[in-house]
Amino acid sequence: MSHTVSRARMTGIGRVLVIVYAVMALASTGRSFVQILRRFDEAPLAYSLSALAAAVYILATLALVLAHRRGWYTVAWVAIAFELTGVIVVGALSLLTPVLFGHDSVWSYFGMGYLFIPLVLPVFGLWWLRTHRPQGESA
Amino acid sequence: MILWFTITQIAVACAAGLFCIVAGLAGRRPSDWTVGSLLLVELLLIAQVIVAIIAPLAGNPPTGDLLEFWVYLVSAVLLPIGGTAWALLDRTRWSTVILGVIGLSLAIMLWRMQAIWTLQVA
Numbered sequence: 726m727s728h729t730v731s732r733a734r735m736t737g738i739g740r741v742l743v744i745v746y747a748v749m750a751l752a753s754t755g756r757s758f759v760q761i762l763r764r765f766d767e768a769p770l771a772y773s774l775s776a777l778a779a780a781v782y783i784l785a786t787l788a789l790v791l792a793h794r795r796g797w798y799t800v801a802w803v804a805i806a807f808e809l810t811g812v813i814v815v816g817a818l819s820l821l822t823p824v825l826f827g828h829d830s831v832w833s834y835f836g837m838g839y840l841f842i843p844l845v846l847p848v849f850g851l852w853w854l855r856t857h858r859p860q861g862e863s864a
Numbered sequence: 865m866i867l868w869f870t871i872t873q874i875a876v877a878c879a880a881g882l883f884c885i886v887a888g889l890a891g892r893r894p895s896d897w898t899v900g901s902l903l904l905v906e907l908l909l910i911a912q913v914i915v916a917i918i919a920p921l922a923g924n925p926p927t928g929d930l931l932e933f934w935v936y937l938v939s940a941v942l943l944p945i946g947g948t949a950w951a952l953l954d955r956t957r958w959s960t961v962i963l964g965v966i967g968l969s970l971a972i973m974l975w976r977m978q979a980i981w982t983l984q985v986a
């Protein structure tokens with residue numbers, strides 16, 4: 726149960742992943758803050774989801790940093806899987822029912838407004854988590 | 865905002881971003897050059913803050929939402945500070961890549977700020 730290996734886990738490209746997550750968290754939090762303050766009544770559902778997405782990005786960023794602990798590793802999985810589901814479901818809904826979901830948010834139109842980073846990032850995040858299990862869980 | 869100043873800044877941010885990503889992928893640790901390139905972008909951002917305060921008073925008001933603009937600008941000003949702190953704490957090649965990612969994010973955010981200022985109708 727040595728922690729030397731696990732502490733070295735947040736190295737390499739994983740750190741870039743965390744920073745991209747942090748930037749996305751900042752961007753989506755800022756945007757949903759403005760949306761809710763300025764025009765919440767235009768699309769309450771879409772903007773609530775926008776805020777939820779922002780919260781999940783913050784959680785995912787935190788969980789990735791702490792992913793070497795087993796509890797947080799699970800949180801990271803759940804948060805990132807939730808994000809992937811969110812971007813696919815809301816992305817599809819924004820095309821099918823633009824009245825309800827066709828408003829700017831990280832997830833609408835599969836994250837087009839963010840260069841599709843919201844679509845690609847969770848896939849990358851899940852891959853990273855798979856290849857970086859906490860010591861002692863699966864080994 | 866002032867269009868030519870924003871375009872210059874976007875060009876600098878893109879150049880700094882690409883430079884840091886290439887340097888990082890080539891295995892360089894954060895250096896005076898890579899950190900310095902991001903600090904140059906930061907200086908321009910601080911200039912942009914001053915411009916954003918003075919411009920509305922000097923007959924150049926934004927057409928878009930000023931609140932949304934400031935959320936972007938404040939976030940943008942904070943990003944290089946965070947990235948540089950990270951680079952000083954963690955002196956590996958990946959920190960250089962991170963500086964680059966931040967540079968490119970800033971370019972996108974600046975573009976968005978210009979759009980809010982001139983194109984968006986609040």
